[in-house]
Amino acid sequence: MNDLAFSPPEIASVIHDLGLPENAFGDENSARMRIINCWDDCDIVACPGSGKTTVLLAKLLLLARRMPFEDGRGVCVLTHTNVAIDEIKYQLGTKSDVLFKHPNFFGTIQSFVDRFLSIPCFKERYKCDVKAIDTNLYVQKIKFVKYWKFKNNRDCQDFYINKGTIQHYIMANENILNELHYCISQSDESKYLSRTLNGKEIDIKKPRSQSDYDDETKKIIYSYLDSVKETMHKNLNILSYDDAFYFADLYLRNHSNISDILSKRLNFRDSQKRGVI
Amino acid sequence: MHLSKLNIWNFRKYGTKGTGGKEPGLSVEFKKGLNVLIGENDSGKTAVIDAIRYALNTKSYETIHFDQKDFFKPKGKARTNTFEIECIFCELETNEAANFLEWAHFNEHNKYELRVHLKATLHTNNRITFDIKAGPENADMQMDGNARELLKVTYLKPLRDAEQELTPGYRSRLAQILLSHKNFQKNKDEKGEYKSHEFEDIIKEANDKIKTELSDRNKILIDINKYLEKFLHNQDERRATLEIAPPELQRILRSLSLEIDENPSGLGSLNKLFMAAELLHLGADQYNGLKLCLIEELEAHLHPQAQLRVIKALQNIKNTQVILTTHSTTLGASIPLKHAILCHDKEVYPLWEGKTKLEEQNYKFLERFLDATKANLFFARGVILVEGDAENILIPTIADLIGKPLHKHGVSIVNVGSTTFLHYAKIFMRNDGTELEIPVAVVTDLDVRAMEYYTDHQDKKKEVYVLTEDLKLDKHDISALYGNAYQSKEEIKEAIRSHIEEKRLPNGVGQAVDSIEPQDLNGELIENLRKTRRKRLERKFNDGYVQVFCSKKWTLEYDVALSETLRKYMAEAIVKASEIKKRRTYEVIPNEDGLNTVVDDICRGSDNLKIAYDIFKPFTQDNAPSKAVTAQLLAEKLRNNESTFVTQDENGKETFLLRNDEYLKYIVDAIDHTCDNQGIGNE
Numbered sequence: 001m002n003d004l005a006f007s008p009p010e011i012a013s014v015i016h017d018l019g020l021p022e023n024a025f026g027d028e029n030s031a032r033m034r035i036i037n038c039w040d041d042c043d044i045v046a047c048p049g050s051g052k053t054t055v056l057l058a059k060l061l062l063l064a065r066r067m068p069f070e071d072g073r074g075v076c077v078l079t080h081t082n083v084a085i086d087e088i089k090y091q092l093g094t095k096s097d098v099l100f101k102h103p104n105f106f107g108t109i110q111s112f113v114d115r116f117l118s119i120p121c122f123k124e125r126y127k128c129d130v131k132a133i134d135t136n137l138y139v140q141k142i143k144f145v146k147y148w149k150f151k152n153n154r155d156c157q158d159f160y161i162n163k164g165t166i167q168h169y170i171m172a173n174e175n176i177l178n179e180l181h182y183c184i185s186q187s188d189e190s191k192y193l194s195r196t197l198n199g200k201e202i203d204i205k206k207p208r209s210q211s212d213y214d215d216e217t218k219k220i221i222y223s224y225l226d227s228v229k230e231t232m233h234k235n236l237n238i239l240s241y242d243d244a245f246y247f248a249d250l251y252l253r254n255h256s257n258i259s260d261i262l263s264k265r266l267n268f269r270d271s272q273k274r275g276v277i
Numbered sequence: 278m279h280l281s282k283l284n285i286w287n288f289r290k291y292g293t294k295g296t297g298g299k300e301p302g303l304s305v306e307f308k309k310g311l312n313v314l315i316g317e318n319d320s321g322k323t324a325v326i327d328a329i330r331y332a333l334n335t336k337s338y339e340t341i342h343f344d345q346k347d348f349f350k351p352k353g354k355a356r357t358n359t360f361e362i363e364c365i366f367c368e369l370e371t372n373e374a375a376n377f378l379e380w381a382h383f384n385e386h387n388k389y390e391l392r393v394h395l396k397a398t399l400h401t402n403n404r405i406t407f408d409i410k411a412g413p414e415n416a417d418m419q420m421d422g423n424a425r426e427l428l429k430v431t432y433l434k435p436l437r438d439a440e441q442e443l444t445p446g447y448r449s450r451l452a453q454i455l456l457s458h459k460n461f462q463k464n465k466d467e468k469g470e471y472k473s474h475e476f477e478d479i480i481k482e483a484n485d486k487i488k489t490e491l492s493d494r495n496k497i498l499i500d501i502n503k504y505l506e507k508f509l510h511n512q513d514e515r516r517a518t519l520e521i522a523p524p525e526l527q528r529i530l531r532s533l534s535l536e537i538d539e540n541p542s543g544l545g546s547l548n549k550l551f552m553a554a555e556l557l558h559l560g561a562d563q564y565n566g567l568k569l570c571l572i573e574e575l576e577a578h579l580h581p582q583a584q585l586r587v588i589k590a591l592q593n594i595k596n597t598q599v600i601l602t603t604h605s606t607t608l609g610a611s612i613p614l615k616h617a618i619l620c621h622d623k624e625v626y627p628l629w630e631g632k633t634k635l636e637e638q639n640y641k642f643l644e645r646f647l648d649a650t651k652a653n654l655f656f657a658r659g660v661i662l663v664e665g666d667a668e669n670i671l672i673p674t675i676a677d678l679i680g681k682p683l684h685k686h687g688v689s690i691v692n693v694g695s696t697t698f699l700h701y702a703k704i705f706m707r708n709d710g711t712e713l714e715i716p717v718a719v720v721t722d723l724d725v726r727a728m729e730y731y732t733d734h735q736d737k738k739k740e741v742y743v744l745t746e747d748l749k750l751d752k753h754d755i756s757a758l759y760g761n762a763y764q765s766k767e768e769i770k771e772a773i774r775s776h777i778e779e780k781r782l783p784n785g786v787g788q789a790v791d792s793i794e795p796q797d798l799n800g801e802l803i804e805n806l807r808k809t810r811r812k813r814l815e816r817k818f819n820d821g822y823v824q825v826f827c828s829k830k831w832t833l834e835y836d837v838a839l840s841e842t843l844r845k846y847m848a849e850a851i852v853k854a855s856e857i858k859k860r861r862t863y864e865v866i867p868n869e870d871g872l873n874t875v876v877d878d879i880c881r882g883s884d885n886l887k888i889a890y891d892i893f894k895p896f897t898q899d900n901a902p903s904k905a906v907t908a909q910l911l912a913e914k915l916r917n918n919e920s921t922f923v924t925q926d927e928n929g930k931e932t933f934l935l936r937n938d939e940y941l942k943y944i945v946d947a948i949d950h951t952c953d954n955q956g957i958g959n960e
Contacts, residue, residue, distance in 0.1 A: 031655060048432065065465060066465075068423070070942070071372075072372070072375070072376055072427070072566075073375075101422075101423055102376075102421035102422070102423035102424045103376060103423065103424070114520060115379060116378055120378075120379075120381075123412065123413050123416040124382055124383055125384060127413065127414065127415055127416065128415050128416050129415070129416040131420070211369070218596060254383075255383060255387075255389075257371065259373050260371050261371050261374040261378060261389075262369050262375070262378065264372045264374070264375035264376075265375030266378065269892070
């Protein structure tokens, strides 16, 4: 990537386009110029309002003008929130279009994971497209699924018979259905249910009582919970945000070469050297 | 990364298969490197090429214009209103996969692959819309324009008018090709604006020079403008300029012409030049793009030698998948069989390893011996494989005389020139569950000599071995072979091996066979030998649409000599042929009377076997007549007596005498097999 060193006229033009004062980035040795011409991994730490984003914007614009790159690689910009993306879009205007197109990626961490890992994994598993990745929608819809499972058909016979017990359990464990997570066991890669992402497997206990359920009943309650969640995925094709991370994890585990392919496209580096400017 | 599969639903002549039309009407597999679609006209070669380029688009920006006729019309039903094309790519390298991360998926074998799917819809007002998506089935999505760009193919269309396409002008194909080449992409300056291309600068400069020349020195422009000024409105300030071309890249390129010679060249050279220009794209390919080249009718305007050179050159292009169509026998003969895909009757049949019963040794053999005269078997609707010139000459005549002219039925005779039929026949024997509906007849001699031969040639070994119940195998039942007569011990061993389907004989069996005592030949044992031989041939060849037809007794000539209706024609042909051989010239033919006496002499008597042998005898002796000449003479004779063999009753219904001849039956059957069993075809 070293042949990408930017020339002074290029930088001047970008500064002009961004509406900054002519000598905004100072001379060649200023911290800002060092960031512009830095091609190693680095963390940029500075106080709010010091112009971190502006330098980043300038750098992106410089890259955008060089696109497309000969080897077909793209630039990946990850942010924590959509607010940051909108800000960049607003600042760069139409000049940034290329950054949002193939082969580049520009978005939140969540959307990156969804696009490259969760959705492909979901498609592979259920042979259909994801309808939504949205926890709000997920919580709304799960209310209905909760009742479907008590229908007296062959698949739900066990739940139907134990309707009272199960309802009692979910009433007592408030929000349990909304908070269910699929996790992958570290030891044998099997799937289990937990109340937090990568947390411990849920322990089913009879609420407000000295005596506990027998093992058989515990099994039925567990499989009820599992079945509700599975239906959200398999039949409704709706994922919560955390579910997306479960599928992403699964995809990376099942296909070890995916991370290689990703880094071919979006130039991640796996270097240990990190400089702080 | 290469195109591994193409599926088509309701496109052109391909409908759908299976219940509910779920299965594609055509499914073609492709391999890395060279793929040659070979087959007769209308076998669907162009539809395959078009389907690929419709789905993937071409590097030279062919305009894609769907037609109502692209939608399949089932016979007697309304035209379908959608068609679908699906391309599947596999073996994506990591850097290639990187470009298609959002769309590619892992298939059931856990292999990363990319599926591109085109669906076109015909609306009520004949408007056609289409969309192209990528991704696994049921979960595909729109593909980003930049990613689609990477999938474009290089396409060489069949050149109908090379001159037109290469000359400068608005429709210049050359300009189209060049404009999409990397070197003609405009670069950006430091402000991110497009810079002018060097070509534009050159022309601008030239224009300026010409302008100065014309206005300052020649005053021509000044004069023109003087008049122009008078014609124009007062406030109209436009003035004329003279230019070579407007300095815009596209206009400049359109004015270029590609030439190989200062004098006008023939169509062939132009065509080669044109191909070379098209192939520019392959070399200048984008970094991680698909390297796929489609060529239609490579042979157009090229003579056979040139075809060979072009195909050799194409084979040497590295890392590129080439899919081409042809109906040239020269190409059919020169491409490696492992790269051929036979198109027949709306189906495609790859000929590579595992798809047919061809084995490595067969491929090697065919590479050596499959030449242009034999390659017409790729274009036939029926094939008769023969072992020599005699059959090659006689069979078309016989076919005419039984009312089944071969050319009408699209049947080719392939003269193998030896008894190595199996190599050729295996081309048609499928190993992938499909059935290639091209009837193939293997016509061969039974080659068991008559008893008279052995009486005549005392020095020849007269031994025969009969397999009896004394020989028993521990694990296998070979009772079907008991009582069979063989001409050598080796034949017995081979028969046992083939019967028990093992490559080696079980322990001890070899010795047991070696200890079988020979028996003296007699008429009965000869018939036994014939029966055994016939069974062996049938076992070896009969497979699907491939069937063997062998003479009843010995050779074609001997058998015809046995036939009471035909023997005198054969006798005459052999006598004449012997005479020709003896005198080394075709001109001296004994006078008809003398000839007839000789023929009559031979044919006299009542012992059929003796007469037949006497007629055939010249072939068993030194200085034997040519079988080809004999066959030619016989064919002539048969044609001259057509009225004897083909009679018409008052209703015009024809009766074919040759159909009733028991000794010619095997040839008649072979003709019937190849003419009548052709696939149902255009339902």
